[in-house]
Amino acid sequence: MGWIYLIMAGMFEVGFTTCLKLSNNFSVMKWSVGFFLCISTSFFLLNKAIQTIPMGTAYAIWTGIGAVGTVLVGMLLYKESADLWRLFFIFLLIGSIIGLKLVSK
Numbered sequence: 862m863g864w865i866y867l868i869m870a871g872m873f874e875v876g877f878t879t880c881l882k883l884s885n886n887f888s889v890m891k892w893s894v895g896f897f898l899c900i901s902t903s904f905f906l907l908n909k910a911i912q913t914i915p916m917g918t919a920y921a922i923w924t925g926i927g928a929v930g931t932v933l934v935g936m937l938l939y940k941e942s943a944d945l946w947r948l949f950f951i952f953l954l955i956g957s958i959i960g961l962k963l964v965s966k
Contacts, residue, residue: 862913863909863910863911863912863913863914863919864910864914864962866906866907866909866910867906867907867910867914867919867922867923867926868926869906870902870903870904870905870906870907870909870910870923870926871903871922871923871925871926871927871930872926872930873899873900873902873903873906874899874903874923874924874926874927874930874931875926875927875930875931875934876895876899876903877895877896877899877900877903878927878931878934879931879934879938880892880893880895880896880899881896882939883895884896903923907919907920907923910923914965915965915966918961918965921957921958921961922958922961922962925954925955925957925958925961926958928954929951929954929955929958932947932951933951
């Protein structure tokens with residue numbers, strides 16, 4: 862169950878970073894509320910995950926999911942660069958996340 866919590870926490874991290882951008886420095890109320898709901902949920906789920914997953918592994922995977930997800934949101938919604946090197950390093954990060962999962966007990 863810890864891994865499910867961790868994946869969900871990572872998805873909410875993507876949510877809070879996206880809401881942070883859309884909140885326009887917390888001047889748009891609905892996105893500001895979304896940010897606080899997502900960040901609270903993300904940390905709650907991360908806390909649940911580290912009850913059964915080593916803290917360092919969970920944190921690295923949580924930030925990795927958030928980083929990859931946020932980069933993908935940037936590429937898809939905000940037309941940020943999707944050049945070869947950027948994609949290479951995203952896939953490298955995904956490979957590292959999978960590797961951490963595979964070597965964790």
